[in-house]
Amino acid sequence: MASSTDGGSAPTSARRALTLLIILAAQLMLCMDLLIVVVALPRIEQDLSFTPAALTWVLNAFGLAFGGLLLLGGRLGDMVGQVRAFRIGIVIFIAASLLGGLAQTAAILVIARVLQGLGAALAGPSVLALVMVTARDADERARGLSLFIAVSSVGASAGLILGGVLTEFLSWRWSLLINVPIGAVVVMAIGKLVAETHPKQARLDVGGALTATLGSVALVYGFISAADHGWTSPGTIGSFVIAAAMIVTFFRIERTHAEPLLDLELVRNGSRLGGLAVMALIVGVHFAVLFMLVQYLQRELHYTPLVAGLAYLPLTMTVFVISHFVPKMLGRFGPRSLLVTGSILVAASLIGFAFLGPDNAFFPSVFVPLLVHAAGIALVFAPGTVAIMHGVPDKHAGSASGLLQMDQQIGGALGIAAIASIYSFAVVPGEYTSGLPAAFGSGAAIALISALIAWFCVRNPNDTDRAVHDRKPDEPRVTECAG
Incomplete structure (x- = not known):
């Protein structure tokens, strides 16, 4: 149980509430930061x-x-x-935000964004732990967890809207600089409000972290290099070769390390692996839609950054409303049916976006596919989480949660890179919409592949339990995708 740092007594209710507010403010800041710059991209x-x-x-x-x-x-x-990890991470995040907000070159901004990601990776995993340790009892832990989920859910959408406001009335630079005062308050307050947790002895798997990151970066760079220099250029081929080598090395390290970052038992379950694939593909397509659509709204419909940010409100509200009913649907239909349905809806929405042209209006050309897209991702995110986390032993719950977050972040980056690369090949210079059919059409194909993976690989929890119960003693446990 947490205690105040200036005494030995338990903190008061007001102090715990203030502590939770500070922690959740940090979580909101971290969640917003991936997409807060989306509306500002044209500028x-x-x-x-x-x-x-x-x-x-x-x-x-x-x-x-x-x-x-x-x-x-x-x-x-x-x-x-x-x-300590939380405060160090937030300090790095603040410094990187300041660097990015003042950047005068593209290279400096990209370096700043890398450092922001580093700070977020250090601070982010500690947020939920701090929410739990500051709670006095089970009721407060449940309340804190609910608020944590709510803040995490609205963070990305809030980032789109706030980014539009800041870019419109101040500058795109303030979408990064706003983190400085907020982060400074969080850093100064958290050390006085929360007692340090007890450190644990462990071995760092630095090799695993570096190979996973470098492999992902090389893979993304390969797609971007293909768009700029072609698929057969030495840079493109070299990037994909390096990516493959890093990924293979990562799994070798995880297989032999005494305390690996990723327990490979988690990815030997066919249903969980299918859920991870579906989540990565749909998050990648979703982020690509946000990336491409905001440029359409500003370039072709001539929306201001503020109006472009507000244009995503139908997406946010639809996801919020449908997510309320997803738990009941999960109980009735299971995750597999929802993942298939959601993936098909995402594919249908991208087919709709593929027809966008320079003369279309927001309603219905953008509005209707946006609602379909929102319904699709709402039917994927929660069921995907259930498919991934089902059956995970308590001792691996933290690793599985981290794997899920890593899957989403890297999947999103790869989706943006791949679809933007396809767009760059298809676009006619000076005609933004000429590349949209190829970009969104490829995204629709990816979503349909996701639906097939969900149908053949993901098992509903009851089906999995029944399969285990009915298995004969000498039968091997099924961990592969079922055809």
């Missing part, structure tokens, strides 16, 4: 002379560093104490 591209393909690094530099180093950040939190 960033103009001010810092990004190429269309290189512009994806403004998002992907953060997502890859965050996702690739997330498991290592969680392990460091256990080793040095959650409060």
